[in-house]
Amino acid sequence: MSDGTRDPRVLLTGFPGFLGSALIERLLARGDGPIACLVQPQYRELAERQAAAIAGPDGDGIRLYEGDITDPDLGLGDGDLADLHAVDELYHLAAIYDLAVDPEPAEAVNVRGTEHVLDAAADLDVDRFQYVSTCYVSGRYDGVFTEDHLQEGQSFNNHYERTKYEAEVLVQERMEAGLPATIYRPAIVVGDSETGETGKYDGPYYLLRLILSQPAAFSVTTGLPGAADAELNVVPRDFVIDAIAHLSGREDTVSEVYQLCDPAPLSVPDFVDAIADAAGHRVLSVPGTKSITKRLMRAAAVRGLPAEPATIDYLDHPTRYACPNTRRALAGTGIDCPPFESYVDELVAFVRENPDIGDEAMA
Structure with missing residues (x-):
């Protein structure tokens, strides 16, 4: 009808x-x-x-x-x-x-x-x-x-x-x-865990695209003090x-x-490693301060590279997220957050196959 x-x-x-x-x-x-x-x-x-x-x-x-x-x-x-x-x-x-x-x-x-x-x-x-x-x-x-x-x-x-x-x-x-x-x-x-499909490349996609824009044999990212204790959920x-x-x-x-949220998220260094492995890149994390890293990101963005200084704040984000209410409500439904490592290959493949998607938000 x-x-x-x-x-x-x-x-x-x-x-x-x-x-x-x-x-x-x-x-x-x-x-x-x-x-x-x-x-x-x-x-x-x-x-x-x-x-x-x-x-x-x-x-x-x-x-x-x-x-x-x-x-x-x-x-x-x-x-x-x-x-x-x-x-x-x-x-x-x-x-x-x-x-x-x-x-x-x-x-x-x-x-x-x-x-x-x-x-x-x-x-x-x-x-x-x-x-x-x-x-x-x-x-x-x-x-x-x-x-x-x-x-x-x-x-x-x-x-x-x-x-x-x-x-x-x-x-x-x-x-x-x-x-x-x-x-x-x-x-x-981020994108769909089965297809990798996403509507725009923001958040973690800046990191992924920055790695992909560099030589596979030697790509560079920044490691902030405290990043090893931070989670990227x-x-x-x-x-x-x-x-x-x-x-x-x-x-x-x-x-x-x-x-x-992901009840078992990766630390920032492990997240970077997961992306690097999926992309097939050898990545070196160079220690740096947040202020210097943001200046470098601004300079990179001016040159047209995929960089957003605001994302740097999430590389030493102090908050950890727990979801006891969600886990109780979804128990027995089969609805679970998959581990990032199980679908990162799909995310990387989608970015490679769809380079023209932008990062602009709808407003």
């Missing part, structure tokens, strides 16, 4: 983004369509192509509504708002995922945008609010950070972390006031989507926070 006779009961922000596109496939597969997607005008054409690829050119499972979370009422006109009267579940994924983002756009999208989406959830009186946060609301918390942690007086590596923290504080305040919400905190999301997209799709469909997950 066509979805054209039904009003959307699910509203999703963050389409046609990398996670949002994958999640919507899962929601449609379990019969949640038609799904209303809030789409910024500049991404309308991309969203139409993505919707056709997922639901078919004549499918009505995905309905696009032009708007913007930075605007009150999500930038929707009265007619569009009337179309959403039946919405009882809202997935909020839209955010600026950029470690080097300036404060103004980060606050507009991540903080005020989340506040506007929360207001829309209240106006629609939704039964479920599904919010995608990040493990890095931890900032530079010195110790083990679990689902029970949030406001710990932590400092932050960048405006992305700070504004995602402030946004989650808003969500948790609404939860305490009665909003039936569930919060998901992915760690650093990476998770593949399919694990994140599997977990959200499963947990969001259960009633017992309301009012819970789930960290979607």
